[in-house]
Amino acid sequence: MARMELSSLAKRYGQVEVLREIDLTIEDGEFVVLVGPSGCGKSTLLRMIAGLEPISGGELRIDGRRVNETAPRDRDIAMVFQSYALYPHMDVARNMGFSLEIRGKPETERRPRVAAAASTLSLEPLLARLPKALSGGQRQRVAMGRAIVRQPRAFLFDEPLSNLDAALRVDMRLEIARLHKRLAATMIYVTHDQVEAMTLADRIVVLNGGDVQQVGSPLDLYDRPANRFVAQFIGSPTMNILPVTLDDRGLPRLANGAAVPLEGLAPEGVAGRIAEIGLRPEHLVPGAAEGALVSGTADLVEHLGSDTNVYVRTEDYGTLVLRVHGHHPVRSGDALHLHARPGAVHAFDRDGLALPRRSR
């Protein structure tokens, strides 16, 4: 069990700064997801915690002890790799017991621990097989089993599900969630998939370009994104961004002259600063032409069954997305007048920072 403190952690390759001043405290037993687009430094950060990448600046402490210079094998952390990194010349049982074998634990101690982990992950029938005789999902479970057997202080996952097909990914996601519930161990999970991040995390750390954009619970990030990047990164389809202009009374107006409904925002923060508004697809509703924020033509209609995504071509804002229920009668070519759900508008200033919302 481990509490991790990252203070001003930095990573440089020569002149290139990959991570800048990362400050983060991960509580014992917490499930933290590092999420961001590719190249944002999330995997590098995870590898620094594992000890596979040297730390260029700042300090990493595990349970209060500085481990910057500690070798990976002395950090007592397990890691699950994207490619699973199973040892191809060892059968499943030996793969899972490898860390114990390395530490010179006798067979009599290894066998029950491997068996226990195997039963947790329903791997018993596969123990004698070589990795090449396993399917992707089975390999993934073996990789997790290898981590569990050690009973480490913390688990690191580096995009563990990205090589699996969609259905298996959902299964494994549940399995990881169950595992965390059962072990109550500290887990740090890297992904670019926001669904994995939203469903698994106690707290999400959104990274972009080597900086932490926001740290918070999944719903925090969804309801109160700190800036435009987080707002657009979390939520699918992505949030619509509409620039606004200020009229002579200083009130924000859209291109057709409609006033922006500001009821969800803290009024003192908005005045004079608002430059753009953000509207999630699920917060747009088609309605009457009168009082509509924006009007356009339905271009593409995607039926997902439970929902329908409608891509609306507008004159002033390009293509906007809205989400309606699965059997909504909208068709491609229909004229649509869009309204916002009350209190759902996000606002951003010129620098993309979110303007404060009313506390609920």
Place this chain on the structure above:
Amino acid sequence: MSASARRVPGETRARPNFIWRHLIEPYLYISPALVLIALVMVVPLVIGLSYAFQSVVLLRPSAGGWVGLANFAQLWGDARFWRALGNTFWWTFGTLVFQFAFGLGLALLLNTQFAGKRLVQALVFLPWAVPTFLTALTWSWLFNPVIGPLPHWLAALGILSEPFNILGDPALAMWGPITANVWFGIPFFAITLLAALQSIPGELYEAAEIDGATPWQAFVKITLPFLAPMIAITVMLRTIWIANFADLIFVMTGGGPANSTQILSSYIFTTAFRKLDFGYASALAIALLGLLLAYAVVLLALRRRFVRI
């Protein structure tokens, strides 16, 4: 003939005869390759093997004819054969051990990151490109105390009592060609083992490091198992090649002094082309072939038993 009356376009026109279509026709198609292989490999091999059971001495052309196992009986009682066999083992495994050890070490070094890696790699592989004849001459000069430095260095280190030419000492002469062959053969192991090393996924080492393995444990439990198939095949190929490889010995010592560096293949060569006794030379060659085949079978069996990748 209603079948021919209803012939459809694209229908096979081959004779619908089972024996023709399945037992004869396919072999006609591959016969050019078979004939070529037979002409180039099988026929000479059979003729060569048949010499072992004949008396083929070019100096006495009239005495030819089948002699049964007489050549092998002579071989059993030939002290020079047994000496050459012993020397062959010494030469082969003395060379192989050092070539492999240095080659593996070099491959491990070259598999790390350092400045000028490409240049060093190119230089390391240079001995492979040097003609054997030149290698042999250069090394025999290096061992010559009049023009070469090695005897003086060895004497200074206390390995030799005084700087003399080890190629002239029956007890030490074999080390001369072995040294030259080690130098000559290291690149082969370095190249092949480096290729095998580079095919090991780096993540396995990271996983092992996180699992708690020390560098030595990672080497023993990951690197070696991965290298094993390549090691088995290269060691087998090299053993056969070295056992047959008499060029260096021939140029450096000519099998002497007093047959102390005579190996089987140089003995075969001398018997065939100096004494012109092709019958006996062929019997010697069959003995060597039999030993190498037995060796290859053992090694392949070991490989199947232990290599799991």
